[in-house]
Amino acid sequence: MPDYDLEQIDSEAPIFEAGAFRLAEADAALIDKVRRFGRRVLAPRAAQHDRDASFPIENFRDMHAEGLLAICVPKAAGGAGAGFAAYCLAAAELGRYCGATALSWNMHVCSTLWTGALADDLSMSPAERSEHNMRRALHYRRIVDEGALYSQPFSEGGAAAAGAVAFGTEAKPVEGGFLVNGKKIFASLSGAADYYGVLCTERAAGATASRRNTLYLALPATAQGVSVVGDWDPLGMRGTVSRTLLFKDVFVPSDAMLMPRGVYFRAATCWPHMFLTLSPTYLGLAQAAYDFTVRYLRGELPGTPPVKRRMFPTKQIAVAEMRIVLEQTKALWFQAVSEARANPNKEQVLRAYAAQFTVMENANALASKAIRTCGGQAMLKNLALERVYRDSRCGSLMLPWTAEICLDRLGRETLYEAGESDD
Numbered sequence: 405m406p407d408y409d410l411e412q413i414d415s416e417a418p419i420f421e422a423g424a425f426r427l428a429e430a431d432a433a434l435i436d437k438v439r440r441f442g443r444r445v446l447a448p449r450a451a452q453h454d455r456d457a458s459f460p461i462e463n464f465r466d467m468h469a470e471g472l473l474a475i476c477v478p479k480a481a482g483g484a485g486a487g488f489a490a491y492c493l494a495a496a497e498l499g500r501y502c503g504a505t506a507l508s509w510n511m512h513v514c515s516t517l518w519t520g521a522l523a524d525d526l527s528m529s530p531a532e533r534s535e536h537n538m539r540r541a542l543h544y545r546r547i548v549d550e551g552a553l554y555s556q557p558f559s560e561g562g563a564a565a566a567g568a569v570a571f572g573t574e575a576k577p578v579e580g581g582f583l584v585n586g587k588k589i590f591a592s593l594s595g596a597a598d599y600y601g602v603l604c605t606e607r608a609a610g611a612t613a614s615r616r617n618t619l620y621l622a623l624p625a626t627a628q629g630v631s632v633v634g635d636w637d638p639l640g641m642r643g644t645v646s647r648t649l650l651f652k653d654v655f656v657p658s659d660a661m662l663m664p665r666g667v668y669f670r671a672a673t674c675w676p677h678m679f680l681t682l683s684p685t686y687l688g689l690a691q692a693a694y695d696f697t698v699r700y701l702r703g704e705l706p707g708t709p710p711v712k713r714r715m716f717p718t719k720q721i722a723v724a725e726m727r728i729v730l731e732q733t734k735a736l737w738f739q740a741v742s743e744a745r746a747n748p749n750k751e752q753v754l755r756a757y758a759a760q761f762t763v764m765e766n767a768n769a770l771a772s773k774a775i776r777t778c779g780g781q782a783m784l785k786n787l788a789l790e791r792v793y794r795d796s797r798c799g800s801l802m803l804p805w806t807a808e809i810c811l812d813r814l815g816r817e818t819l820y821e822a823g824e825s826d827d
């Protein structure tokens with residue numbers, strides 16, 4: 405086990421202090437446990453996986469032992485039963501210590517959050533509900549008992565991941581299940597996941613492709629016809645190992661459905677905050693850039709000489725400015741996360757876009773300012789800041805709510821009510 409200072413872990417403040425942010429006692433305890441795990445287990449391993457662009461599989465094995473793979477699995481099914489907000493706050497704490505692990509964990513956890521608390525909020529017929537409960541129990545059992553890892557490949561390199569058109573990956577209904585064909589790019593956990601939670605379009609021969617027919621299927625990584633191709637040598641988030649997946653006539657039984665027919669489309673329409681789940685990792689990175697700067701300027705950063713730089717007014721002003729940006733980011737994000745629900749009103753949806761944009765852009769802005777403020781020695785690769793800088797650069801690119809798409813929707817949906825035009 406790497407060397408770590410238990411006292412320091414215990415004294416590090418949570419990003420969202422339980423009393424100040426009025427967290428429920430059980431949620432605060434869970435988030436605290438995740439924070440300690442991130443600091444103690446993930447932080448010491450992060451640099452090596454970043455350097456090698458290797459998947460931190462041992463982090464996920466340790467998460468299984470801690471019950472964290474099942475954080476959003478309902479308690480009745482053996483999980484921790486965390487809701488949307490508790491999960492987001494916990495994920496931010498992991499992002500603070502290893503962005504790549506937090507982002508990959510998010511892909512896995514969403515397979516349980518979307519099929520769990522979120523699906524419970526959606527209207528379903530009694531038949532759909534009972535089918536869903538039966539199937540999700542199978543997935544939850546694999547996660548709780550066996551530590552199975554699920555990934556979430558939806559990006560294809562076209563307009564589908566942005567929600568504009570139907571997914572090009574298709575599932576043809578056949579006797580007992582589906583035949584899946586297609587390609588997914590940037591699939592985090594490629595080669596490491598046990599199941600790929602693939603978004604695809606159900607399409608019978610001769611039928612037209614429609615977003616309404618989106619299926620969410622768990623394809624076993626070992627199924628015949630599944631392959632992982634291409635290399636992975638990106639700027640940041642290197643430990644996610646997000647390579648390309650190819651599916652060639654992959655047969656999966658009907659049990660592989662993570663949601664009943666039509667329910668993913670209903671979720672994407674009625675529960676838009678489901679796409680805010682990529683932001684917690686980056687909120688954590690924003691906090692990491694700030695934490696680094698304060699410790700470095702105080703001469704207290706482990707691995708650096710105890711040289712203080714805090715006496716210069718320029719440093720004090722920079723830290724003040726960073727604190728203001730961090731507090732603004734946290735406040736808006738916390739509000740958006742707290743009001744996530746089924747059928748949010750227009751103001752809540754616009755606020756969610758604003759929160760996503762703010763976190764993704766400010767995480768990198770804070771990391772950039774941290775480097776300028778701390779100076780040249782702070783950006784050497786033996787320290788975490790340059791990794792935080794590179795990882796945080798990826799946030800604005802995450803579909804379906806990229807920074808550009810958030811701006812586009814915020815402007816248009818503010819100025820136009822549904823159905824309005826200037827014609």
Ligand SMILES: Cc1cc2nc3c(=O)[nH]c(=O)nc-3n(C[C@H](O)[C@H](O)[C@H](O)COP(=O)(O)OP(=O)(O)OC[C@H]3O[C@@H](n4cnc5c(N)ncnc54)[C@H](O)[C@@H]3O)c2cc1C
Pocket residue numbers: 511555556557558559560561562563565566568589590591592593640641644646798800801802803804806807808809812
């Ligand atoms: C580290 C990392 C991990 C990832 N992990 C996963 C994963 O596990 N699963 C997954 O599915 N994806 C994942 N992604 C993929 C990610 O969401 C993007 O799909 C990916 O960055 C490739 O998209 P692109 O930028 O090439 O998209 P392009 O389609 O080329 O789009 C480029 C930009 O154009 C804009 N744009 C695109 N479409 C529209 C539109 N319809 N309207 C307006 N503007 C638009 C967007 O701002 C977008 O950023 C990951 C990405 C990164 C960086």
